Amino acid sequence: MRRNSMKRKIRRFLAVLLSTAMCLSLVACGDEVVITEDNTQNAQVTEVTEQQEPASEVQEEDGSWAVYWYLCGSDLETNGGFATTDLDEMLQVDLPENVNVVIQTGGAAVWQNEYMDPAKIQRWLYNSEGLQLLEEQDTANMGEAQTLYEFLAFANENYPADKVAVTFWNHGGGSVNGAAFDEIYGYVSLDLSEMYQAFDAVWPADTDNPSLELVGFDTCLMATIDVAAVFQNFAKYLVASEEVEPGNGWYYTGWLGALADNSGMNGEDLGIAICNSYYEGCEAVGTQDQTTLSVTNLTKLTPLLDAYETFGQEAFVAATEEPGFFAELGRAAAQTENYGGNTREQGYTNMVDLGHLARQTAWMIPSAQNVSDALDDCIVYRIGGVYRSEATGLSCYYSYNGDIDDFNGYIDMGTGVAFKYLYAYELTGELADGGEEYLESLDIQELPEIVTLADKDWDNAPLDVNDEGISYLSLGEEANDVLAGIGFSLYYVDPDNDQMMLLGTDNDLTADWENGIFYDNFRGVWGALDGHLVYMELSYESDDYNLYSIPILLNGEAYNLQVAYDFTAEEWSIIGASQGLDSSGMASKELRLLEEGDEITTIWQLASYSGDDDFEMYTAEELTVTADTSFGEAPLYDGSYAMVFEMWDAAGNYAYSDAVTFDCADGEIYTSVY
Structure with a gap:
């Protein structure tokens, strides 16, 4: 629904028509949430029927080992x-x-x-x-x-x-x-x-x-x-x-x-x-x-669990005192190493590295350092690859997608109570049952109303172009208190053939959060596999490298190709292909390396230009993997394009700017704004 709305928006903007404001908001789940001190151990499950008494403990140590492998x-x-x-x-x-x-x-x-x-x-x-x-x-x-x-x-x-x-x-x-x-x-x-x-x-x-x-x-x-x-x-x-x-x-x-x-x-x-x-x-x-x-x-x-609970309590208190706390937390989480994908095409695990999140939020939550110290004490060993350099040993929950059903699962299985109340407040603006007592325990008199994108008139926000031909979005200082992130979506548009193609998302913007001004840094190039342009989604952003996910067919099977861009080396690399999460939340365990002779079909998201149909996946170009297959940037094809600034808040609401349109011809870009 969201992408179809963007498609209509671009079509209207390109036609220079007025459009009505649209901002997607969180749809709350009707299930009642009850937070207890120990949901995991008290959750209702099928009762285990004991059929035999366990053996008594070995009385004397004999150096024996047993591995019970399930x-x-x-x-x-x-x-x-x-x-x-x-x-x-x-x-x-x-x-x-x-x-x-x-x-x-x-x-x-x-x-x-x-x-x-x-x-x-x-x-x-x-x-x-x-x-x-x-x-x-x-x-x-x-x-x-x-x-x-x-x-x-x-x-x-x-x-x-x-x-x-x-x-x-x-x-x-x-x-x-x-x-x-x-x-x-x-x-x-x-x-x-x-x-x-x-x-x-x-x-x-x-x-x-x-x-x-x-x-x-x-x-x-x-x-x-x-x-x-x-x-x-x-x-x-x-x-x-x-x-x-x-x-x-x-x-x-x-x-x-x-x-x-x-x-x-x-x-x-x-x-x-x-x-x-x-x-x-x-x-x-x-x-x-x-x-x-x-x-x-x-x-x-236990000291880590205590520090984690205090961390959550301090975050909750800060959220009731600072209007922009959830926006700041969302931006910190976006810069925190996360696991399992967390993109639209791969699905959302909503798991982030605990130690990295603590470091990213230490300036706003004082007890974050205690979490880091306690984590260091109980993690006795760890290994990690070059693109998992921030892993500290244990992850924790953070809702990237604002999904209430997934959050309810965390309510049932997560440890402690502080972060459950915090995220309930963040996602719904309210507390679950028992929230009044929790507020009283923290000496909080009332729960302030959260300002979200649903309350702002930023959908269809106008874009301007400066003297250097750079488009920018100006929202004002309040953006710092509302937005958890901002990026852009890129489209190829072909009105003559009644087609639109969504190329994907990226964060190649210059953000002035203090003044709420966001500048386009687009260079007229896009990700390409052996020169073939692809649909790609940003899955992780950091100061050292970005990770992207690219849906493909690999020998006829659906995969997500994982690629990385290293800012220091200024190089792209192909990590491998995986199949993401399925509807049960099960993560694919296979990282499939590309092999010579593999057949890859690129996937584009297409929709009609004139209709209200949703974007759908279509097979595009076929290529055969060779010893020299690589990922890099390639100039956009000649034609017309549209870029929309995409805004989101910590509660899962989205809003979209006006479109900036440009034509590419022989490597040159000609920009206009409607």
């Missing part, structure tokens, strides 16, 4: 055989007698090996005697708490050890959507409350003396403060990735081999081995540029 194969195994690859990596390790790996397999429609049966849940043991099938049963949903509980109870009862690690293998979806998306059962996943319930039924929650040495996620997006808050009740260490993992995932030969060589290691040592071998494995196949993996000492997490 291997939900999903489409990763069906389509790519990635689980089979990791099982093969495990089989390369000769384990000593005091190390057992207990595995449950399921959740995939097809297994790319002759051992696993997709029609059954199977339990396996890998030890010094090799791989053995222990038992099998009718298929069950790996995305349900009961299935997880039964595996954990079985492993704990039959294969206890001095030190135990529980690892998950599958897709991940961050704090809101969890992990273990079962392909057979419609990609239902385990959310954090279900994980808590299953673990608690086997090892009663105890932050002072957790039963497990380590919990690990060989999945995407699960190194979050909310995940850490759940598992501090059960384990000493957490190993997980803030970012989407590439398809190669953890390198099982590496870290299991390290454990086999030194079974006396603790959870920290094992976590470091997992991180190092993972990064080495990524380097071996060229997927390291956007990797993250961290080891969190969960026994030191």
